[in-house]
Amino acid sequence: MKTVDFLPPSHFDTHLERRRTPRRLAILGAFLVICGVATLTMKLEAGHQLNLAEQAEAPNAEETLAGQELSKLYQEMNDYVNRLDPLADHLRMPALGGDLAELAGAVGEFVQIEKIEWKHDTRRKGLNKIESAEVHLDITALVRGDRNLIELPRRLQEYTGFREAFIDDNTELVQDMRDTVRATIRLRTPLLLPGFDKPKMHNEVNKP
Amino acid sequence: MKLITRHSPLAIHFGSLDTRLLQLKQGPTGWSVSAAEVVPGSGRTRHTGAAEKLAPFVQSRQTRGKDCLLSTSGEELSVSLVPVDPQNRTRMQQTLKETALRSITDAEGVAYRYLSLNESTEEEIALANAREELLLIAVGQSELRRCSTALETMHLRPVSFEAAAFPLARTMQALSTDQEDPWGFLHLGMRHSLFGIMHGGEVRFLKTMQLNGERLMSTLEKALSRFEDADPDSVSRMLTGLQDEEEGEGEGHIVVDAAAVASVQQKAIGHGTEVLHALRLEAEALAQEVRACLRHFANRHRGARLQDLKLAGFGAALPEVGTALENALALPTSIAQPFTELGISAPEEVLADQHQWCIPLGLAMRSVS
Numbered sequence A: 001m002k003t004v005d006f007l008p009p010s011h012f013d014t015h016l017e018r019r020r021t022p023r024r025l026a027i028l029g030a031f032l033v034i035c036g037v038a039t040l041t042m043k044l045e046a047g048h049q050l051n052l053a054e055q056a057e058a059p060n061a062e063e064t065l066a067g068q069e070l071s072k073l074y075q076e077m078n079d080y081v082n083r084l085d086p087l088a089d090h091l092r093m094p095a096l097g098g099d100l101a102e103l104a105g106a107v108g109e110f111v112q113i114e115k116i117e118w119k120h121d122t123r124r125k126g127l128n129k130i131e132s133a134e135v136h137l138d139i140t141a142l143v144r145g146d147r148n149l150i151e152l153p154r155r156l157q158e159y160t161g162f163r164e165a166f167i168d169d170n171t172e173l174v175q176d177m178r179d180t181v182r183a184t185i186r187l188r189t190p191l192l193l194p195g196f197d198k199p200k201m202h203n204e205v206n207k208p
Numbered sequence B: 001m002k003l004i005t006r007h008s009p010l011a012i013h014f015g016s017l018d019t020r021l022l023q024l025k026q027g028p029t030g031w032s033v034s035a036a037e038v039v040p041g042s043g044r045t046r047h048t049g050a051a052e053k054l055a056p057f058v059q060s061r062q063t064r065g066k067d068c069l070l071s072t073s074g075e076e077l078s079v080s081l082v083p084v085d086p087q088n089r090t091r092m093q094q095t096l097k098e099t100a101l102r103s104i105t106d107a108e109g110v111a112y113r114y115l116s117l118n119e120s121t122e123e124e125i126a127l128a129n130a131r132e133e134l135l136l137i138a139v140g141q142s143e144l145r146r147c148s149t150a151l152e153t154m155h156l157r158p159v160s161f162e163a164a165a166f167p168l169a170r171t172m173q174a175l176s177t178d179q180e181d182p183w184g185f186l187h188l189g190m191r192h193s194l195f196g197i198m199h200g201g202e203v204r205f206l207k208t209m210q211l212n213g214e215r216l217m218s219t220l221e222k223a224l225s226r227f228e229d230a231d232p233d234s235v236s237r238m239l240t241g242l243q244d245e246e247e248g249e250g251e252g253h254i255v256v257d258a259a260a261v262a263s264v265q266q267k268a269i270g271h272g273t274e275v276l277h278a279l280r281l282e283a284e285a286l287a288q289e290v291r292a293c294l295r296h297f298a299n300r301h302r303g304a305r306l307q308d309l310k311l312a313g314f315g316a317a318l319p320e321v322g323t324a325l326e327n328a329l330a331l332p333t334s335i336a337q338p339f340t341e342l343g344i345s346a347p348e349e350v351l352a353d354q355h356q357w358c359i360p361l362g363l364a365m366r367s368v369s
Helices: A009-057 A061-078 A081-092 A097-101 A146-160 B046-062 B086-103 B122-128 B141-153 B165-175 B213-225 B233-246 B258-268 B272-300 B321-329 B338-342 B348-352 B358-365
Strands: A111-125 A129-144 A164-167 A180-190 B010-014 B018-027 B030-040 B067-072 B077-084 B110-116 B132-140 B157-163 B183-188 B193-199 B202-209 B309-312 B333-335
Touching (some): A009 B067, A009 B157, A146 A180, B010 B141, B030 B046, B067 B165, B067 B358, B086 B110, B141 B157, B157 B165, B165 B193, B165 B202, B193 B272, B213 B258, B213 B272, B272 B321, B321 B333, B338 B348, B338 B358
Parallel strands (some): B010 B067, B183 B309, B309 B333
Antiparallel strands (some): A111 A129, B010 B018, B018 B030, B077 B132
């Protein structure tokens, strides 16, 4: 509503501005309260984290007891270590099951496998010291054709990944089968035994 | 959520019979009166007397804040309607100044303000080449100085000095927010009366009327003196006070108070018809004035008619005045009950004469409504 005011309009405008001051104070107060709440929350969270850290560092009765029980268990296990170690060593040895499954295919055509021998061969020096160790895989097969025979060790070496492969000297002809011989292919690869830094093969004299 | 101060500024109205201080407070249940004080006093020294009596009240922290909205009695103001023809628009300021200087005699000078009563904007009026009607209100600089000095005595800060008609109109408007048609208000003060017409939430017409509370009381005194059992001591006492002041012998000693008015009202009980008959001539004279105003307003506003009339001021609650005016004007007339109608909690003494608190209430509502 329009009015007639004999004082300058600035007087009333200033008055209205003064009336808004409590509103500004209230807004500022609300902002301070929000800041205070945020600070308090952060303080509580920091205290919570500190408490967790202190609890983590503090001696834990359950943990100590569990440690003692574990030590006791290890102590009891030591009594069986002599029996358990060879088993563990054996379980750590390489296995050839995977290779044998596909071996018939790997030898190629005109090769009939008759016998497969597989063993770990360890050479000792003295009572305890192991000088060298190898894995031996001997495959006796009927092989047709000279060229096929000559290439068979290479194919088997590529397939198995063994370091050495050669044909045994005891090759024999097969009755009623022309151009076919019975040969034994010997595959050798070093064996890394527990406690060794690197594998070492035998110093063989009779290898080809 | 309203994040502003809950107290209204102080409202002080230097009336012709008394000075009224009012402050409102907003609470959870709405507005209520937090401070209300009436200090009797009239004449040109009433400001000082009121300040001396109100200062302890203000300084005892029964009020809040220093900002104060002021108004003074209508008798200190001059209200004029100044028509401005298109050809005279260039010298409008000169016309207004001359009119203001003619209307008030004050050795310290005259302050005046004006506002347009037209519903159209100034540009629309200029384009239509129509006559503009301005409401000119003037007041003596000495009255402004006395009011300001009184506030300084109370260590208050004046932020507004409104002509009394506007806070009154503000209160009346708050009571009539849903009225679309024009409606009127009549303030029957002790020494002056104002008739205003409101439309669209703005004052569209304002005029000082001849009939005032003093004449009404005089008429009542004559009517009551005819009855044997009526002892018009209070009326005589009041009139004596008025005469003393008119003669300049007893400034500030007007004795018209609530007790005197209550006494008159008491004596009028049982003599309603006679009182009504006695007021008939006064009411008819006022009705002629009002009808002239309405004709003028209707000419300016395409035949607009008044919906109702609200009464306020000292004379409004005098016995049978409302009925007499309603009969004469043939308009629905009611005495303003602003605190009751607006739901403002107030002390008993304020509720008893709400019609006399319309101006302080309108002042207090200016910055909170």
